[in-house]
Amino acid sequence: MPGQIKVSEEAGARKIPLKRVALFTAGGVLFTVIAVGLGIWFGNHAPVGGVAERSVAVLPFESLSADPEEAFRAVGVQDQIRNDLAKIADLKVISRNSVMQYRPEVKRNLREMADALGVAYAVEGSVQRAADRVRVSAQLINARTGTRIWRKSYDSALDDVFAIESKIVKAVADELGAKLSAAEKETIEEKPTDKPLAYERYIRAGILLDGIALDARSADLRYQAVHLLELAVAQDSKFLLAYCRLGFTHQGLYFNGYDHTPLRLARATEAVEAALRLGPDRGESHLAAGLLYYYCYRDYDRARSELAIARRLLPNEPLIFATLGWIDRRQGRWQDHLRNVNRALELDPRNVFILHQVAGTYQILRRYNNLVATFDRALAVTPNDAVARVARGLAELDANATVQPGQVAVQQVLANGSADGVKIVDRWFNIALCARDANDAKRALGSMLQEGITWGANVRTPRSFCEGLAAREFGDNEAAMNAFADAREEMETVLKKQPDYAEAMSVLGMIDAALGRKEEAIREGRRAVELLPVTKDVMTGPELVRNLALIYAWTGEKELALDQIAAALQGPGPITYGQLRLHPWWDAIREDPRFDKLVEEAKKPVKVK
Structure with a gap:
């Protein structure tokens, strides 16, 4: 059974007693915080609320088409059936992310699957195309007993596949005793598009975006998805779901710093506005709007309002609860954060991205036992996942x-x-x-894309900056200066398009510090913290505070650097025990006696509300 993230008086193996209110400053801002330990609970128990009798997982459909290129159709059928069932408030429907490991080519143990996902029933099926016809077979199974409840096959013209999907959804709902409202029935019967090629491009874009958030190639994959989705909406200007997915893809490019420009923001906004015009009463449109206000505008109140509408219309959508959890975290609302994450995990218990995000919460709170345990849980879901394995190793470093x-x-x-x-x-x-x-740093640089990497939440540094760091650390000062000069040019280009982009301003400050431009570096570092203070964003704000401490250290302002670290360690943030003790970018202040005390301080968990 999936475990839930739990608020308790424990942090991993260590007991964290409740402590009195403490005050601290970070980036010049005063906070009041109350210590509450955060623990993680594992075990063979039901998810929140237990196994619902009308709970179902739609497993990946098998492609029986002779042409391997037709496999995407099985993905599309599974997606549409799952998404339509999820709109029925009388059902609990598990997210697609959590069922993808139960592929038809892998032998399925339905009872184990039911325990892992917390469901009573499963839908299985297959899709086969022959010329301009399609055959879809589906069956509903009691996952705890293996008993087949219902089975049927449908043959139709290729462009009638949506009607087949609607029939399957209504049949499954009927067998499970779920009551459909008039609005739910109308939404289920609505065709996403009448353009088969537009739908194919929409599905292929979705396949590209699967698991993208944890992949360092995400920029390239997002650009490919944008291309497919723009072709889709060009072919069908009324394709609401394609506009929603297009808006989401633009948002990722903007938020993650791949293209943080007014043009990208405008494209994201235009796509979402188109979705809202086409479907003002559709949950998908309001979910897209909520994501836009959160990721692109940092307008948390407006995002919450849109997500509240989406939640009423999409009762089984884990992304709504996860996003509310991310907003809670950026606002330091830890109890609400964990409550919303638990709800998302109930609907999507094997979503590795959510588990990585939970690990991120424990990292910034310096709950190290919980951090490692969460990655262990992620690896239990995907034991061969490259990112999770290395992230688990980095957690040990922290x-x-x-x-x-x-x-x-x-x-x-x-x-x-x-x-x-x-x-x-x-x-x-x-x-x-x-x-x-x-040698290992050089090999890593050889695999690094031009966009570079992030060092925490979403402060992205270009590859040239990383080349400068490595060259400086390993004694090639001339190469370091050249690389930092290239990085400076890149950041200046970014800031010309968006002068108040705090993350880029912070990176420019670090670059100028490395280049010996002390006054500019300090001014830029301070300006970044002013633009995005910790009070506005508990995830990214502390990164900018850390970067300002680095700027002080690199420009010889040791006391200011140490003061900044001391203040930062009083609240959530990216400075961990391992990073402070081992990372070479702290070498400039490493010999100061105060530094050793700060390293010891970084072992302690953060006191939070």
Whole structure:
């Protein structure tokens, strides 16, 4: 059974007693925080609320088409059936992310699957295309007993597949005793598009976006998806779902710093506005709007309003609850954050991205035992996942200041094929620097894309900046200066398009500090913290505070750097015990006696509300 993230008085194996209110400053802002330990609970127990009798998982459909290129149709049929069932408030429907490991080519143990997902029933099926006809077969099974409840096959013209999907959805709902409202029935019967090629492009874009958030190649994959989705909406200007997915893809490029420009923001906004015009009463449109306000505008109140509408219309959509959880986290609302994450995990219990995000929460709170345990849980879901394996090693570095587990994980991943190097390159490069391994750092740089990497929430540094860091660490000052000069040019270009982009301003400050431009560096670092203070964003704000501490350290302002670290350690943030003890970018202040005390302070969990 899936476990839930739990608020308790424990953090991993260590008991964290409730403590009195404490005050701290970070980036010049005063906070009041109350200590509450955060724990994670595992075990063989039901998810929140137990197994609902009308709960179902739609498993991946098998493609029986002779042409392998037709496999996407099985993906599309499964998606549409799952999404339509999920609109029925009388059902509990598990997210697609959590069922993808139960592929038809892998032998399924339905009872184990039912326990893992917390469901009573499963839908299985197959799709076969022959010329301009399609055959879809589906069956509903009691997952706990293996008993077949219902089975039927449908043959139709290729462009009538949506009608087949609607019939399957209504049949399953009827067999489970679910009551459909008039609005639910109308939505289920509505065709997404009458353009088969537009729908194919929509599905193929979705396949590209699967698992993208944890992949260092995500920029390239997003650009490919944008291309397909723009073709889809050009072919069918009324294709609401394609506009929603297009808006989401633009948002990712903007938020993650791949293209943080007014033009990209405008494209994201235009796509969402088109979806709202086409479907003002559709949950998907309001979910897209909620994501837009959260990721692109940091308008948390407006995002919450849109997500509240989406929640009423899409009762089984885990992304709604997950996004509410991410908003809660950025606002430091930890109890609400964990409550919403639990609800998302109930609907999507094997979603590795959500588990990585939970791990991110424990990292910034310095709950190291919980951090490692969460990655263990992720690896139990996907034991061969390259990113999770290396992330687990980096968690050991954060917790115990040891590089060996991360190094071993990296080598194991690379032994399975160099193609995975680009997926793990951000963590790989970090581990290589902390290990002071010049050869490994060079290999990581060889796998790094031009867009570079993030060092935490979403502060992205270009590859040239990373090249400068490595060259400086390993004694090639001329190469370091050249690389930092290139990085400066890149950041200046970004800031010309968006002068108040705090993350880029912060990176420019670090670059100028490395280049010896002290006054500019300090001004830029301080300006970044002013633009995005911790009070506005508990995830990214502390990264900018850390970067300002680095700027002070690199420009010889040791006391200011130490003061900044001391203040930052009083609240959530990216400065961990292992990073502070091992990362070479702290070398400029490492010999100061105060630094050792700060390293010890970084072992302690953060006190939070």
